[in-house]
Amino acid sequence: MIQKDNPCPCCSGKTYAECCKRLHEGTLAKDALELMRSRYTAYALNLPDYIIATTHPGSPHYSENKFSWKRSLSKFSSASQFHKLKILDFKERKSLATVTFTAYVSEDSHDSTFTEKSTFEKIGSRWLYRNGLLQEGHTPNLVTNGQLRLLPLAYYGDAVLRRKADPIAEITEDLKKLIEEMIETMDASDGLGIAAPQIHHSIRLFVIRTPIESKDGEIEHGEVKVFINPKLSLPSEKTWKTAEGCLSIPGLREQVERPKEITVEYTTLDGAVLKERFFGWEARVIMHENDHINGVLFIDRVEAKQRLKLDPVLSALEKRLRDGRAL
Numbered sequence: 001m002i003q004k005d006n007p008c009p010c011c012s013g014k015t016y017a018e019c020c021k022r023l024h025e026g027t028l029a030k031d032a033l034e035l036m037r038s039r040y041t042a043y044a045l046n047l048p049d050y051i052i053a054t055t056h057p058g059s060p061h062y063s064e065n066k067f068s069w070k071r072s073l074s075k076f077s078s079a080s081q082f083h084k085l086k087i088l089d090f091k092e093r094k095s096l097a098t099v100t101f102t103a104y105v106s107e108d109s110h111d112s113t114f115t116e117k118s119t120f121e122k123i124g125s126r127w128l129y130r131n132g133l134l135q136e137g138h139t140p141n142l143v144t145n146g147q148l149r150l151l152p153l154a155y156y157g158d159a160v161l162r163r164k165a166d167p168i169a170e171i172t173e174d175l176k177k178l179i180e181e182m183i184e185t186m187d188a189s190d191g192l193g194i195a196a197p198q199i200h201h202s203i204r205l206f207v208i209r210t211p212i213e214s215k216d217g218e219i220e221h222g223e224v225k226v227f228i229n230p231k232l233s234l235p236s237e238k239t240w241k242t243a244e245g246c247l248s249i250p251g252l253r254e255q256v257e258r259p260k261e262i263t264v265e266y267t268t269l270d271g272a273v274l275k276e277r278f279f280g281w282e283a284r285v286i287m288h289e290n291d292h293i294n295g296v297l298f299i300d301r302v303e304a305k306q307r308l309k310l311d312p313v314l315s316a317l318e319k320r321l322r323d324g325r326a327l
């Protein structure tokens with residue numbers, strides 16, 4: 001175990017006792033940067049309970065099975081050596097923040113250093129880790145003077161997700177700014193699409209990243225498309241079934257049956273009205289997002305028998321998201 005006057009693993013230059021120890025003993029992090037440091041230190045010192053307690057219930061890393069979660073965290077900590085933490089960027093805006101850092105880590109003298117952009121979200125007075133995206137290479141292209149443009153997500157249980165959204169009358173500068181922020185929010189959560197109600201705006205708008213299916217069946221994220229006042233028609237009779245998830249219902253993936261093809265008439269960001277036929281995954285993402293602006297969630301489209309089993313899972317999720325407590 002680390003000695004009282006050892007330097008803190010988070011590289012703050014302070015001793016552990018003066019730095020991350022306080023947080024590990026229950027003091028709340030004053031900002032996401034402090035939380036980031038204390039989580040790195042918790043990994044270095046093999047304190048899985050702290051990692052679990054500071055993970056947002058909406059995080060894709062969140063697990064109901066605390067026992068196996070704890071065991072895999074512990075396994076990672078004991079198999080790795082934590083050499084250094086370097087903070088590259090920190091942005092905060094209200095209840096959201098991102099921290100980009102390089103963690104100098106090795107595993108059995110094997111270098112496994114990585115650079116990650118982590119997203120943090122506050123519930124009440126507690127900062128929590130939500131998600132991390134690995135950055136290409138070790139020197140990411142950072143806009144350090146830019147503003148954080150993430151928007152808070154509406155989670156399952158929020159009434160805005162059940163409302164039928166209003167048409168958009170005009171493409172204003174404010175709307176364009178909102179769309180940019182939606183794209184940033186979608187990307188920070190590694191989502192394929194996001195609809196306006198999911199960021200608390202009840203308007204008929206969604207954005208997607210064109211899904212590209214790779215050879216091994218993985219879905220990669222392609223270019224951004226913006227759909228304003230979309231109207232769906234002519235769904236194909238042929239349907240297909242696959243697992244869907246939703247940023248507003250984190251951790252849940254269920255089989256959903258949808259038409260293979262759909263026609264969409266929509267207004268673009270430039271005000272042009274297009275009518276296009278979409279297929280496969282792209283059609284699926286569009287139909288999922290279009291459901292959002294009608295107050296429909298993918299769980300409403302799950303087979304009845306399976307849907308019944310979801311009730312306890314959904315109420316547990318709703319409670320977790322309200323309390324912000326993993327433990």
Ligand SMILES: [Zn+2]
Binds near residue numbers: 009019038
């Ligand atoms: Zn520290």
Ligand SMILES: [Zn+2]
Binds near residue numbers: 245248288289292
């Ligand atoms: Zn969704």
